[in-house]
Amino acid sequence: MLGYELYDSYPNIACFVTTRMGGFSKDDAYSTFNCSPFSGDDEVAVQRNQLKLCNSLAQQPEVLIIPHQVHGTVVRCLKSDFMDLDANSRQLLLEGVDALITNVEGYCICVSTADCVPVVLYDRKKAAVGVVHAGWRGTVAGILAETLHQMNVSFGTQGEDVLACIGPSISCTSFEVGQEVYDAFFRQGYPMERISFFNEQTGKHHLDLWEANRMALIDFGVPDVQVQLAGICTFARHEEFFSARRLGILSGRILSGIMLNKTLK
Numbered sequence: 001m002l003g004y005e006l007y008d009s010y011p012n013i014a015c016f017v018t019t020r021m022g023g024f025s026k027d028d029a030y031s032t033f034n035c036s037p038f039s040g041d042d043e044v045a046v047q048r049n050q051l052k053l054c055n056s057l058a059q060q061p062e063v064l065i066i067p068h069q070v071h072g073t074v075v076r077c078l079k080s081d082f083m084d085l086d087a088n089s090r091q092l093l094l095e096g097v098d099a100l101i102t103n104v105e106g107y108c109i110c111v112s113t114a115d116c117v118p119v120v121l122y123d124r125k126k127a128a129v130g131v132v133h134a135g136w137r138g139t140v141a142g143i144l145a146e147t148l149h150q151m152n153v154s155f156g157t158q159g160e161d162v163l164a165c166i167g168p169s170i171s172c173t174s175f176e177v178g179q180e181v182y183d184a185f186f187r188q189g190y191p192m193e194r195i196s197f198f199n200e201q202t203g204k205h206h207l208d209l210w211e212a213n214r215m216a217l218i219d220f221g222v223p224d225v226q227v228q229l230a231g232i233c234t235f236a237r238h239e240e241f242f243s244a245r246r247l248g249i250l251s252g253r254i255l256s257g258i259m260l261n262k263t264l265k
Helices: 043-056 087-093 136-141 143-155 179-187 209-220
Strands: 013-017 063-065 075-078 099-102 107-113 117-123 128-134 162-166 196-199 204-207 227-229 254-260
Touching (some): 013 117, 043 063, 075 143, 099 107, 099 143, 107 117, 128 143, 136 209, 143 209, 162 209, 179 204, 209 227
Parallel strands (some): 075 099, 162 227
Antiparallel strands (some): 013 254, 099 128, 107 254, 117 128, 117 162, 196 204
């Protein structure tokens, strides 16, 4: 697993992003540290990987919460009564969800990615956290802006108090897209000169999802120095990180998570 230097001075939170190495999944497409239960991997292997993940954290999570993502813009706020629900009710709340926010200690909220952009958020003033799955569909639809808005509504989050990390995902150099994807961003008013370039040799556009999501953070008022970009391209470094463009849809996922550690009494 990897962490972010931006969070090093905040011992009250735990944050991580997994790699492909050190787990129990055996199929090549999931080899070896796939923690996602929604990608077609062997259930027992996934559970063993999740247990190893939880045991590696400085503080054991009360629960590892992974939504079933659909490339949409639904943001779910998890409250203290979430764990009082039965398992089926909890799963229903996580169905079709691409971002989670909470201020409950011990809730380790996560998103799964394999080229899409994971964004992790920490409001150091209000003690709240968020995690976002921002593929191109979610990015163009403004899922990160919506998540920040929901943190503001639920917790009073202000941009100046947010520390944000943009995790391993596909880079602009590797993210070749069709005209319809380029047009979708153009129609939403994105400054295409900042988030794209045209490859004359291939006749294809390339999109910079890192910059598009960084802009959403800056627009919310997050200072530039409080945004960390991992700068790791999953497509280029597919031996270390899962890449759906390399391995196909039925393959492992990177897990990005953040948790407010429980206050010791």
